[in-house]
Amino acid sequence: MVASALTTILLAQENDAQLLTNNCAFCHMLKTPQFFELQNLTAPAIDAVVFHVKLAKEKSEEQEAFIVDYVLNPDVSKSICESNKVAKFGMMPSQKGKVNKKELEEIANYMLAGYLQGSFTVMIKEMQANDKIYALSNSPFLINSDSLPHFTKLLVLNWDKGGLDLGKKQKENLMKVGKETLRTVKCIKKKLKPLTDEVSEAMIDREDPKSIEKQLKKIAALKLEATRMHLKCIADTTAILSDEQVEYLLPFWQYAKTTVIQTIIFFI
Numbered sequence: 001m002v003a004s005a006l007t008t009i010l011l012a013q014e015n016d017a018q019l020l021t022n023n024c025a026f027c028h029m030l031k032t033p034q035f036f037e038l039q040n041l042t043a044p045a046i047d048a049v050v051f052h053v054k055l056a057k058e059k060s061e062e063q064e065a066f067i068v069d070y071v072l073n074p075d076v077s078k079s080i081c082e083s084n085k086v087a088k089f090g091m092m093p094s095q096k097g098k099v100n101k102k103e104l105e106e107i108a109n110y111m112l113a114g115y116l117q118g119s120f121t122v123m124i125k126e127m128q129a130n131d132k133i134y135a136l137s138n139s140p141f142l143i144n145s146d147s148l149p150h151f152t153k154l155l156v157l158n159w160d161k162g163g164l165d166l167g168k169k170q171k172e173n174l175m176k177v178g179k180e181t182l183r184t185v186k187c188i189k190k191k192l193k194p195l196t197d198e199v200s201e202a203m204i205d206r207e208d209p210k211s212i213e214k215q216l217k218k219i220a221a222l223k224l225e226a227t228r229m230h231l232k233c234i235a236d237t238t239a240i241l242s243d244e245q246v247e248y249l250l251p252f253w254q255y256a257k258t259t260v261i262q263t264i265i266f267f268i
């Protein structure tokens, strides 16, 4: 009895996988793309699609409904991926007539259940929430990311790639380092904000710069602390990785230096 129930489930899964392959794989890559494949994608990878759907819609019914509806009636105003996706790939053509609603519900369920690792989602979510922290224009660090690789971001980009081959324990430890860094830097940023506001107000009010010397010193101390945290994060991260893994990641940083934002947004 149990065995036959299991067989039924497995067969249903196989059927759903087939539906996804037949209807969506022509445009959407089903596996996580390798770095060199990014340039040749014709649509966001399914992993990326699922990531965005889960980010935008909280309930699983809403997520499913969104996918079913978008495939039949795509519209730029409904799009939950970054706007550059539509600009880059063009609108997804409606698949009406090629795939029916019932099949789509199965595809959507299969996608939502089978794609994206939980730990990956948590990490990207946190990265996105704290993204401003790392934006060059608003950085609390004394040394910018052109001079120092942002390992956490490089790792997010390459998390599940065979070439990097991160072990389970490594992933756990890396998540810890990433989280600790984000938490600390976020805290520093919070303290920086009122201080920089005070400086800016004083200058707008044409006060003597000497009057805000105390705030300046505090700002400097906080930025020093953030930079120390940044360096510690790099050291802790590279200590977890093997030499080969570090070597694998560094070219992505070299590449990202010229196309920082595009690469990251493109992938996720």
Ligand code: HEC
Pocket: 020, 023, 024, 025, 026, 027, 028, 042, 043, 044, 049, 052, 053, 066, 067, 070, 071, 074, 078, 079, 080, 081, 085, 086, 089, 090, 091, 092, 093, 095, 099, 107
């Ligand atoms: C002919 C190519 C093509 C096929 C076939 C296709 N898609 Fe797409 N899809 C795209 C492109 C291009 C985009 C990115 C632009 C956009 O969002 O409209 C996209 C985006 C999406 C999005 C994200 C929408 C957003 O922007 O928020 C979802 C969800 C999606 N596709 C689901 C599917 C599913 C499920 C299938 C299979 C039933 C499928 N697609 C088949 C080309 C295709």
